[in-house]
Amino acid sequence: MKKKKFLGTILLLFSFSAFSFIVFIVQPDRLYLHGVIFEVRVINGFKNNSSLPLVIWCSSKESDLGGRALQEHDDFSWKVTTKLWKSNQFSCTVKWDAKRKSFDAFKVPRDFYRCGNFKKCSWLVTEDGFYFSPDEINWKKDFQW
Template identity: 55%
Template sequence: MKTPKIILLLLMLIVISLTIILTSILQPQTMSLGEEYDVRVINNFRDNSSLPLVIWCTSPQGELGGRALQEGDDFEWTAKIDFWSLMAVYTCTMKWDSVRKRFEAFKVSRDSNRCGSTKKCSWSVREDGFYFSNDEVYWTKDFSWL
């Protein structure tokens, strides 16, 4: 009676292994365990010297902290990819005057490819929205404040 259970278990292991292999072949990832990504959020407001941009960020492991960013200031950290963080999301809450916006500053499934070979994931926060870049030269607007 134990033989059918062993056969069933082996079949399940084979199916799971084939699924993992086929997924990696059909959807190759440039990310690998142990890689590190530099995440940077920059206050690129034109003139907010009297009104700072307040940022507070969290990681899957806990608080990253935050601070009030004056014009041109930044807040940065390193996101390290390990087995437990393959689905990780690093979020930041931004506050500017009476407006608040929570956004995913680094999401492994989204950013491991778009941060490129430099492994730089930069955000430029402006009056009209949030812009992403992996080289801090070319910026693409991802979303608005509202």
């Protein structure tokens, strides 16, 4: 069972005349913190695909980021500012040779804490799958082609 991190704000209201206090706990992830900026990056991690680039196309319900052809070690990156009235989800379709895969590159409920303190959400696409990292040092395989 995964433990959910709790990062909340505790507000204390004191009443000196009654010698009592009230504690309010606010969970920012419930509101998806309006206005938080995330950086999303997809990197071509193939070892030898110089003759055939990795093609990627990303979009959300509100915007189309377009497509790119990524050579070895090239990347495609963008910033997402969370908004209460928008979907806050970006999906990408990646194609290499006969392989094609669609995935959610950014999704607030899943990535709010996963992208770390610096709000960096990086993906490394390799021959054997898709790896995620909040720091581009420690990569964890999320899924295969």
